[in-house]
Amino acid sequence: xxxxxxxxxxxxxxxxxxxxxxxxxxxxxxxxxxxxxxxxxxxxxxxxxxxxxxxxxxxxxxxxxxxxxxxxxxxxxxxxxxxxxxxxxxxxxxxxxxxxxxxxxxxxxxxxxxxxxxxxxxxxxxxxxxxxxxxxxxxxxxxxxxxxxxxxxxxxxxxxxxxxxxxxxxxxxxxxxxxxxxxxxxxxxxxxxxxxxxxxxxxxxxxxx
Numbered sequence: 001x002x003x004x005x006x007x008x009x010x011x012x013x014x015x016x017x018x019x020x021x022x023x024x025x026x027x028x029x030x031x032x033x034x035x036x037x038x039x040x041x042x043x044x045x046x047x048x049x050x051x052x053x054x055x056x057x058x059x060x061x062x063x064x065x066x067x068x069x070x071x072x073x074x075x076x077x078x079x080x081x082x083x084x085x086x087x088x089x090x091x092x093x094x095x096x097x098x099x100x101x102x103x104x105x106x107x108x109x110x111x112x113x114x115x116x117x118x119x120x121x122x123x124x125x126x127x128x129x130x131x132x133x134x135x136x137x138x139x140x141x142x143x144x145x146x147x148x149x150x151x152x153x154x155x156x157x158x159x160x161x162x163x164x165x166x167x168x169x170x171x172x173x174x175x176x177x178x179x180x181x182x183x184x185x186x187x188x189x190x191x192x193x194x195x196x197x198x199x200x201x202x203x204x205x206x207x208x209x
Contacts, residue, residue: 004079004102004143005032007071009064017085024083025052027095029103035085036071038062064140065154065162072154075146078102084140087121088183094119097177099143116144116167117175121182136176137164144172 006024010017024033033054038061059070068082079102083090096103098119119141127135138160148170154162167174 003077004030004081004099005034005075005077006030006081006083007068007075008033008035008083008085009067009071010035010037010085011064011067020083020085020087020090021054022052023090023092023095025054027092027099029096029099030081031077032074034071034074036067038067063156065156065159068159069152069154072146072149078146079143080146080149081143082140084184086185087141088185089181091181094141094179094182097179098141101175102143114145115173115175116142116148116163117177118142119177119179119182121179121184124184137161141179141182148172 008017008021008024021033021035024030034057035054036057036059038059055074057070057074059067061067061070072080079099081095081099081102083098098117101115101117118136118139120136120139121141123132123135140160142160142163144163144167148166149163152162152166
């Protein structure tokens with residue numbers, strides 16, 4: 001039986017994101033593909049995704065973490081994966097590397113094979129060179145036991161930091177998988193920098209940074 005649902009947050013995503021959804025739908029280890037579309041996203045493609053079997057949710061939440069929390073409400077599997085929509089080149093092999101622990105998990109013991117796996121895409125050419133050390137830690141591609149993530153109140157661009165801290169608190173070993181050939185369309189704009197700074201302020205107030 002499939003052991004993992006995947007939550008894909010969609011913000012300002014276009015038709016190209018459908019390729020990401022298709023790969024997850026077609027993978028035999030995945031039970032439910034949960035796509036959460038925010039109010040700013042052109043969802044013309046979502047009818048196609050729904051027809052193929054994805055669960056399409058619409059959220060008025062602002063912030064990546066808040067959108068993901070909406071999707072988590074519909075996760076029913078002992079493991080959950082997260083995947084960004086702004087990726088190029090996602091393959092079945094990439095997904096298999098990301099969810100391998102969930103596939104190997106034994107029924108009745110969700111922590112027997114428990115690790116948090118972080119899938120690391122190729123580093124974008126426009127990623128700040130003085131932040132290269134952080135690239136693998138902030139990747140949106142990851143898989144871990146649902147019980148670790150369920151109690152959290154994920155927030156904005158701090159989402160990955162919060163997940164890292166929760167995994168550390170749960171004493172989950174970490175596993176990094178380099179997803180060679182997977183390209184993120186990451187774009188460090190002034191607007192994104194401002195949003196990240198606001199999230200950082202929130203994180204400091206709540207003891208997350």
